[in-house]
Amino acid sequence: MLTDRLYRVSIGHLPTPLEPLYRLSSLLGGPELWIKRDDQTGLATGGNKTRKLEFLVADALAQEADTLITCGAGQSNHARQTAAAAAKFGMACTLVLRGEEPPQTQGNLLLDRLLGAEVVWAGDEPLVERMEAVAEDLRAQGRRPYIVPYGGSNPLGISGYVAAMEELLAQCAERGVHFDHIVLASSSGGTQAGLVVGARALGYEGHIIGISVDPTADRLRQILADLATATADRLGLGFAFAPEEFDVEDRYLGGGYAVIGDLEREAIRTLARTEGILLDPVYTGRAFGGLLDLIRQGAFGPQERVLFWHTGGIPGLFGFAEMLR
Numbered sequence: 001m002l003t004d005r006l007y008r009v010s011i012g013h014l015p016t017p018l019e020p021l022y023r024l025s026s027l028l029g030g031p032e033l034w035i036k037r038d039d040q041t042g043l044a045t046g047g048n049k050t051r052k053l054e055f056l057v058a059d060a061l062a063q064e065a066d067t068l069i070t071c072g073a074g075q076s077n078h079a080r081q082t083a084a085a086a087a088k089f090g091m092a093c094t095l096v097l098r099g100e101e102p103p104q105t106q107g108n109l110l111l112d113r114l115l116g117a118e119v120v121w122a123g124d125e126p127l128v129e130r131m132e133a134v135a136e137d138l139r140a141q142g143r144r145p146y147i148v149p150y151g152g153s154n155p156l157g158i159s160g161y162v163a164a165m166e167e168l169l170a171q172c173a174e175r176g177v178h179f180d181h182i183v184l185a186s187s188s189g190g191t192q193a194g195l196v197v198g199a200r201a202l203g204y205e206g207h208i209i210g211i212s213v214d215p216t217a218d219r220l221r222q223i224l225a226d227l228a229t230a231t232a233d234r235l236g237l238g239f240a241f242a243p244e245e246f247d248v249e250d251r252y253l254g255g256g257y258a259v260i261g262d263l264e265r266e267a268i269r270t271l272a273r274t275e276g277i278l279l280d281p282v283y284t285g286r287a288f289g290g291l292l293d294l295i296r297q298g299a300f301g302p303q304e305r306v307l308f309w310h311t312g313g314i315p316g317l318f319g320f321a322e323m324l325r
């Protein structure tokens, strides 16, 4: 495996299922849609951070850390999965979350609390500096904190998605299927960067299209190039990436990060009612809404095969319940 030289703990329920979406594909009249179920990775309802945490937690344990610290939005899936990973490996967890404590403890935040994480509300202060300050305080008390980066997106975490590409291509070989396009939600960029590094290393030539949930396309492409280059370097692969090599769509940003609109609501209802599969409102709802719009615009041939990579986020449905009714 491409990631064999790195330490890794086993957390995920892997390989995740690869499933055809027969009803939706025939309803739309093509392309042939499939789904990669990384909402089923395990770890406190699953999601894409599980694969990243397998490498990050291994590194924390190698450094004899006793506390994981990370940051994110108030309904961060990454924070919730980090809290679960800390619990599983006997570590404490402090989450630095943007904004103020909401009146209701729901969705991911409810799970953060149940998993035993301590939550620090950062208001609109920069999250990274606040994490450093929390780590400094803990060190002064004789503790051994380990900072998991925003989104789990450094070369170690991203290696989880290099391995995921290897997993997908093995499933494709076994099932005799090939995907012309892979579509996924992209935010901190780690997931897409990892898939692209894996694709380059393994000779996959289909398109990997990131639907941006947050950054503009120009900014996301630059982030992706930097992360992919650093990850390839960490894995000793010796290739570099330029921003133009990444397929990114920023047409679906709507009202901004975590502002739920008709695009997300329609996508969630469509997949739920044709296939019985749930999407989340912030990431996969937006990405799947973008995919449905691209299909309507004729971006894919009717005979082509398109894979939607589901990245999880289900507790967000409860965190944003009022906006989904």
Ligand SMILES: *Cc1c(COP(=O)(O)O)cnc(C)c1O
Pocket (backbone or CB within 6 Å): 047, 048, 049, 077, 078, 151, 153, 185, 186, 187, 188, 189, 190, 191, 192, 280, 283, 284, 311, 312, 313, 314
């Ligand atoms: C974090 C997250 C993403 C984005 O992944 P990145 O690696 O940060 O681009 C997508 N979907 C869900 C559900 C997430 O929690």
